[in-house]
Amino acid sequence: MSFLDHISxxxxxxxxxxxxEVTPEDVARTLERDRLNSRDLLVLLSAAAxxxxxxxxxxxxxxxxxxxxxxxxxxxxxxxxxxxxxYCTYCGFSAAVDFKRTKLTLTEIEQEAQAIAGSGIRHILxxxxxxxxxxxxxxxxxxxxxxxxxxxxIALEIFPMDEADYKILVDAGADSLTVYxxxxxxxxxxxxxxxxxxxxxxxxxxxxxxxxxxxFRALNIGTLFxxxxxxxxxxxxxxxxxxxxxxxxxxxxxxxxxxxxxxKGGIQPKNILNDKGFVQCMLAWRLFMPRLGLTVSTRESxxxxxxxxxxxxxxxxxxxxxxxxxxxxxHTDATxxxxxxxxxxxxxxxxxxxxSGYQPVFKDWEIV
Amino acid sequence: MxxxxxxxxxxxxxxLASRLLTGTGKFSSRAQIAPMLAASGSEMITVALxxxxxxxxxxxxxxxxxxxxxxxxxxxxxxxxxxxxxxxxIAREAGCxxxxxxxxxxxxxxxxxHNAETLKATEILAGEGFIVLPYMMPDVTxxxxxxxxxxxxxxxxxxxxxxxxxxxxxxxxxxxIELSRIPVIVDAGIGRPSQAAEAMEMGADAVLVNxxxxxxxxxxxxxxxxxxxxxxxxxxxxxxxxxxxxxAEASSPLTGxxxx
Numbered sequence: 001m002s003f004l005d006h007i008s009x010x011x012x013x014x015x016x017x018x019x020x021e022v023t024p025e026d027v028a029r030t031l032e033r034d035r036l037n038s039r040d041l042l043v044l045l046s047a048a049a050x051x052x053x054x055x056x057x058x059x060x061x062x063x064x065x066x067x068x069x070x071x072x073x074x075x076x077x078x079x080x081x082x083x084x085x086x087y088c089t090y091c092g093f094s095a096a097v098d099f100k101r102t103k104l105t106l107t108e109i110e111q112e113a114q115a116i117a118g119s120g121i122r123h124i125l126x127x128x129x130x131x132x133x134x135x136x137x138x139x140x141x142x143x144x145x146x147x148x149x150x151x152x153x154i155a156l157e158i159f160p161m162d163e164a165d166y167k168i169l170v171d172a173g174a175d176s177l178t179v180y181x182x183x184x185x186x187x188x189x190x191x192x193x194x195x196x197x198x199x200x201x202x203x204x205x206x207x208x209x210x211x212x213x214x215x216f217r218a219l220n221i222g223t224l225f226x227x228x229x230x231x232x233x234x235x236x237x238x239x240x241x242x243x244x245x246x247x248x249x250x251x252x253x254x255x256x257x258x259x260x261x262x263x264k265g266g267i268q269p270k271n272i273l274n275d276k277g278f279v280q281c282m283l284a285w286r287l288f289m290p291r292l293g294l295t296v297s298t299r300e301s302x303x304x305x306x307x308x309x310x311x312x313x314x315x316x317x318x319x320x321x322x323x324x325x326x327x328x329x330x331h332t333d334a335t336x337x338x339x340x341x342x343x344x345x346x347x348x349x350x351x352x353x354x355x356s357g358y359q360p361v362f363k364d365w366e367i368v
Numbered sequence: 369m370x371x372x373x374x375x376x377x378x379x380x381x382x383x384l385a386s387r388l389l390t391g392t393g394k395f396s397s398r399a400q401i402a403p404m405l406a407a408s409g410s411e412m413i414t415v416a417l418x419x420x421x422x423x424x425x426x427x428x429x430x431x432x433x434x435x436x437x438x439x440x441x442x443x444x445x446x447x448x449x450x451x452x453x454x455x456x457x458i459a460r461e462a463g464c465x466x467x468x469x470x471x472x473x474x475x476x477x478x479x480x481x482h483n484a485e486t487l488k489a490t491e492i493l494a495g496e497g498f499i500v501l502p503y504m505m506p507d508v509t510x511x512x513x514x515x516x517x518x519x520x521x522x523x524x525x526x527x528x529x530x531x532x533x534x535x536x537x538x539x540x541x542x543x544x545i546e547l548s549r550i551p552v553i554v555d556a557g558i559g560r561p562s563q564a565a566e567a568m569e570m571g572a573d574a575v576l577v578n579x580x581x582x583x584x585x586x587x588x589x590x591x592x593x594x595x596x597x598x599x600x601x602x603x604x605x606x607x608x609x610x611x612x613x614x615x616a617e618a619s620s621p622l623t624g625x626x627x628x
Contacts, residue, residue, distance in 0.1 A: 065583045066530045069394020120425035152421070217447065250447045250474040291476060350426075357396045363421040365445060368454040 002209060003243050004202055007184070007236060015232035022046035031055055036288045041238050044284035045231045053280060060286040060312040067291050071359045073315040074350065075123035075155070076116050077297075079324045079337065080104045080143060084129030086196035088182070090227065090260060090269075092337050093129045095196065102324040102334045103134055106142050113150040115327035119319050119346040122152040122363040125178060127337075130159035130197060137168060144172040153365035155220070159197070160207040166214030173367055176218035177211040179204070180258065183227040184236035192227055208240075212248040219244055219253050220295055225278075226260030226269030234281040238288055245289065254293030254315070255285055275304060279311055286312035298342040302352075305342055309356045318349035375606070377551060377574050380467070380499030380520040382438065384411045387568065388598045389440065389553065390591065391578025393419070398432045400587045405437055408591030413437055414469050414576065416444035417459045430464070440501065442469040449488035456493050468493055469523065470502040478528045483510045487517060494518025503555055506540035508547055515549050522548060523576065525556035526567065530579045532559020535566055545571040561597030568601025569609075 019042070027049045030040040043049060044056065081103035084093045091097075104112065116124065124147055128135045140158065147154050155176035156169060166177070183189050186201055193199045208219045221240055223233040237255060245253045257278060260269040273281070285292060296305055296313045298320040305316065322338055325331035344352070350360040376383035390410040392401055405413065419429055420441070433439065441459035446452035449472060456468045470493070472485040486502045487510060494500045499520045504510060506524035514522050524541050527533035534557060535541065545552045551573035558564050559580045567575050577594050584590035 065394075066532070066579065069579065069582055070396035071394060118425075122421060152418070217445075245477055249476055252476050291479075354397060359395055359397055361419065362424065362426075364416075364418055366418045366420075366455060366458060368446075368451055368458065 002206055003240055004205055006239070006243050007205070010236065011186070015229065015235070018042060019046045019231055022048045024048050024051065027052045031059065031287075038235075038239050038242070041284060041288045042235055044287060045234050045238075045281065047231075049284070050276065050280055053276070053283065056280070056283040056287060057311055060283045061310055063286060063290045064312045064314065068314050069359075070357060071361045072309060072313065072353045073123065073361045073364050074121060074318050074346065075125055075153075075315060076119070076121045076317055076346070077125045077127055077157070077320050077322065078109075078112055078116060078147075079127045079322060079326065079334075080109055080112075081128045081131070081135045082324050082335065082337070083131035083134040086130050086198040087194055088198065089192045089194070090182075090224070092335060099335045100333060101134075102331045104325055104330070106139075106146060108325060108328070108330050109143050110146050111328040111330065112325065113147055116319075117150040120350070120362050121319070121346060123155070123365065124151040124153070125155040125157055125176075125317070126174075127157045128159065132159065137165060140169060141172045144169060144174050148173040148367060152363045152367060154367075155218070160204055161210070163210040163214045166211050166216065170215040175216060175365065175367065176220065177208070177216040178220040178256070179207045179211070180222045180224055180256070181205060181237070181240070182224045184223055184233055184240075185228040188228050208244055209247070212244065212251050217251060218293075219248075219251055220256055220293070221253070222256035222258055224258050224260060225273035225281075226271060228271060230271055230273045230277055230281070234284065238285050241285070241292060242289060245292075252293060253289075254295050256295040256297065257282060258297065258299060279308075282308070282312050298340045299338060300342060302342040302344055305349075306352055306356065309353060309358055316349060316353070318344070319346035373606070375602070379412075379501070379551065382467075382499070384438070384574075385409075386411045386595065386598075387574040387602055388564070388591075388595050389414065389555075389574055389576035390581060391576065392416075392429060392433070394579055394582035395587060398427070398429060400582075401432045402434060403588040404581060404591040405434060407588035408581070408595040410591065410595070411437055412440050412467075414440040414442050414578070415464070417441050417455050417462070417464070418445045420459070420462060420464070422462060438467060439464050440467045440469050441465075442503075443471050443489075444473075446470075446472050446489075447474050447482075447485075448472065449485040449492065452485070452489040453492050456489075456498060457496075460498070466497060466499050468498045468500055470500060479530075480528060481505055481525070483507060487513055490514055490519050491517040501553065506537045506544055508540070508543050511544045511548055511552075519550060521551040521553050521573070523553045523555040526554050526563070527557030529556045531557050532580060533557050534559060534563035538570070541567070541572070542570055561593045564594050565597040565601035565604075568598050569604045571605050572601075574598075 030043045157178040223237045295315045323334040323336040353360040392415045441464040443452040443455040527536040553574040554567040555576040581590045
């Protein structure tokens with residue numbers, strides 16, 4: 001059974017009413033439980049649970065220490081191309097946005113790699129837009145083969161592919177895959193992805209599964225907060241993660257909480273997720289899945305990220321640039337995909353983690 | 369007295385005075401490792417190769433471990449025997465020595481070991497001269513197979529990694545201890561010193577404790593507490609203390625009438 005079959009049972013589910021029905025007693029009962037089910041996840045994401053953030057946080061911290069220790073993994077994103085044929089209404093790289101597109105040569109990728117590796121980062125996340133004609137398989141394989149010399153783990157956040165294509169990249173040395181559904185609500189998905197390959201909801205939804213079958217050892221998924229109704233989106237992302245953990249027990253599953261910031265040409269977010277909502281979602285996911293990785297990017301502010309360390313986060317990006325060629329300062333006219341709000345250097349982020357009583361972990365994988 | 373007895377743990381010909389093995393993961397700072405080792409007297413510490421970075425721009429994790437302590441690199445992250453073998457070879461080339469703790473895990477929910485792949489990796493690595501310590505699901509038959517494959521010890525889990533639930537697998541581990549020809553080291557799940565003492569009392573040759581020490585408020589003090597418990601448990605085992613009974617001792621013997 002694919003996740004498409006799994007999620008279809010929620011197609012006519014009245015989330016609004018179900019969330020409203022949750023009572024404080026339900027929340028208290030869920031907090032007493034060890035192994036949580038999807039009903040518990042719903043309870044923890046409800047408005048009623050918003051009054052229980054402190055006990056949720058205490059439990060989340062305890063569980064995170066137990067399974068991950070007092071550590072935070074570090075990674076950095078590397079944008080290698082911003083060509084895109086999609087028309088995502090919220091994205092700065094959308095084909096509808098007119099700006100000078102850039103693609104790094106393999107030599108430039110190596111220069112970027114040197115600049116990033118020089119900061120101590122050993123886990124890299126490679127990003128492109130969706131333009132296979134501009135970034136064909138040969139180019140992606142070439143990039144992975146260069147990056148292997150500089151990094152211990154190579155994650156990809158590129159356009160969705162078929163299993164066989166992913167397999168080529170896994171064999172080349174990529175080990176992790178990040179792909180966000182953006183929005184689980186089908187209707188909104190159609191609205192914000194009006195045309196282009198990405199308008200195929202199901203193909204995107206099943207991408208993590210294809211990645212797992214192709215042999216990626218880690219999957220990172222998420223919903224882009226700001227598009228759909230946050231509680232139901234968080235619920236569906238949570239059960240998606242649980243589905244992947246259950247179906248692919250050998251894969252490490254993580255969730256991210258990207259929320260919309262101002263992108264060039266992008267729409268204004270409809271459903272703002274505030275800090276309190278962000279924290280509730282993170283805590284609910286942690287309690288629901290004790291071993292779930294929780295990734296927090298530099299979209300979030302320095303002050304906020306300093307707090308999230310104690311609330312279940314397991315991985316931070318650091319020193320990030322979201323424009324193509326941003327690290328070695330090539331293509332100084334490139335456009336960032338989104339604005340960075342935590343602009344601290346890798347050293348500064350690592351120092352903050354250490355001061356918070358956690359160990360910054362730069363290397364946590366070995367390409368064998 | 370335990371102090372005066374020569375009672376080393378022998379692994380692959382190497383003698384260790386301490387029967388407490390420790391780990392390097394999960395500490396809030398790597399600087400806590402050396403004081404923990406000093407306080408606990410642990411002479412062997414496991415380190416995941418995936419965390420070892422010879423090009424570390426700060427201090428390499430291995431530099432935090434005193435030379436007097438034996439390194440036990442582990443294959444954390446391996447999902448197959450083949451991956452474990454490759455990680456072990458990289459560890460040896462990186463100067464981590466001949467000891468290897470095999471961890472092959474294909475279940476990310478509970479991090480339980482895959483015995484069949486572990487056995488395969490043990491055969492290959494023992495053949496290459498490694499001193500192999502396989503992390504395993506408690507199983508008497510597999511334990512014997514690991515011995516035949518050349519393992520220097522077996523490391524059954526007490527309960528899943530990081531759970532602090534203690535000896536949930538006690539009956540199985542007890543049988544393993546009874547039948548094993550090589551040391552049995554209880555690894556994973558030991559959350560408090562009393563649980564470590566319990567494992568040692570029942571005859572385990574050693575215990576490996578990481579999470580409980582590393583995530584405590586004072587890892588050095590926690591390390592010392594575990595060391596004391598391990599010694600207490602070992603002494604009790606050597607003293608051949610009477611076992612607990614699940615039935616009452618009859619006060620009127622059934623055979624008393626037989627007389628002198």
